[in-house]
Amino acid sequence: MKSIVILVALAVIVLQCESKTFTRCELVRQLRNHGFPENKMRDWVCLVENESSRRTHKTGSVNKNGSRDYGLFQINDKYWCSNTSTPGKDCNVTCADLLTDDITKAAKCAKKVFKRHGFNAWYGWKNHCQGSLPDISSC
Ligand SMILES: *[C@@H]1O[C@H](CO)[C@@H](O)[C@H](O)[C@H]1NC(C)=O
Ligand SMILES: *[C@@H]1O[C@H](CO)[C@@H](O)[C@H](O)[C@H]1NC(C)=O
Ligand SMILES: *[C@@H]1O[C@H](CO)[C@@H](O)[C@H](O)[C@H]1NC(C)=O
Ligand SMILES: *[C@@H]1O[C@H](CO)[C@@H](O)[C@H](O)[C@H]1NC(C)=O
16 A cells, blocks of 8 residues: 555656646747648747647646646547547547657647647637737747
């Protein structure tokens, strides 16, 4: 029993160490590395800033419909990620996969959401990113 408690405590510590808040330019670099197009870069930066404040580990609170949003892009578990320990749903990932500092899976999934719905899939973009966009000229 005691060792389980210690293991859980260690897991929590490891998970916390994994969490990361990107600076704006780090985010731009990450998005570039994962092939996000330059002509929509400021929209993506704006979206991420409003959805997760650039935090890879952000888990949203439970929405009214019982779903939850995960990670940098706040991707919803209703359709996109499996909130069990086996990968699944449309992105074929676990929701925990969307919370890591390595954003490979989250980026791939976000692009899939975008392909299907465009930026309108994100309230953070809809409500916040149709006017002025963040300045990334120094990145
Ligand atoms: C996102 O934008 C809304 C207004 O559209 C604001 O209330 C909210 O605080 C913003 N969130 C972040 C993390 O900037
Ligand atoms: C559930 O609610 C959230 C937040 O209100 C929304 O973003 C999401 O699209 C909803 N999902 C479904 C399937 O209605
Ligand atoms: C997993 O997601 C489903 C569908 O969104 C939701 O009904 C359920 O409460 C979630 N479970 C957890 C542990 O978040
Ligand atoms: C889902 O991902 C797993 C590896 O995580 C892979 O083995 C499986 O074939 C994938 N399923 C689909 C439908 O892509």
